[in-house]
Amino acid sequence: MTEWDRSRIRELERRLRAFRDTCRATTLAEVQHATRSPFHVLVSCIVSLRTKDAVTREASGRLLAMAPDPAALAALEEDAIARAIYPAGFYNTKARQLRRIGAILAAEHGGAVPADREALLALPGVGRKTANLVLGLGFGIPAICVDTHVHRISNRLGLVATRTPEATERALEAVLPRDLWIDINDLLVTFGQNRCHPTSPRCSGCPLDDLCPRRGVTRFR
16 A cells, blocks of 8 residues: 555554654754744754754753843854854854844844744745744744655655655645644654664564555665
8 A cells, every 4th residue: 555545644643643652752842842932943943953852952951041032142152152052063053053043033023033934044044944843833833844854754654755855845745634734743753763764764563564665665674
């Protein structure tokens, strides 16, 4: 079976949610549930790029304790931001971007994160993945955030047949019900971090075994 009709997608969702319940929450999910703050989601997402989740959790927590709003972030020196988020990947580059983001939000957006994709994309270091995550987790606006986990697992499952994250986003919009757009990222990220690894995924005993055609998988455990 390779066709993803509505009932099969809902069964996939049910199993992914059950799996997620057995795992530690991702940092961005924790931020969403704890603060409901678009600014906290944005900062945490910038810190998370090319960074392990455990590092993101500690690094973004340190920075947000120092700078809970855009004006406070803009007032920090880049070195102070870099020290706060170290050892996040590319911490010096991110420190520069984060300080500029704080200044732009304070000066041009009234100290608030805009609920608009194009305005978000205009911020330093913000790509479509980050913008969609902020829209979804920060504002509850349906948007599909496609990161490496979502792109890889969606193709393995045969939900899509795409080569780029942008193409995956468009394809998932066509197949997934709109009420799943926001949560699909966290569901697949959790699944990717804990079972469906990039190389040699743990297919034996996988809760999605009978749903997954293992497209592109040549080696598994």
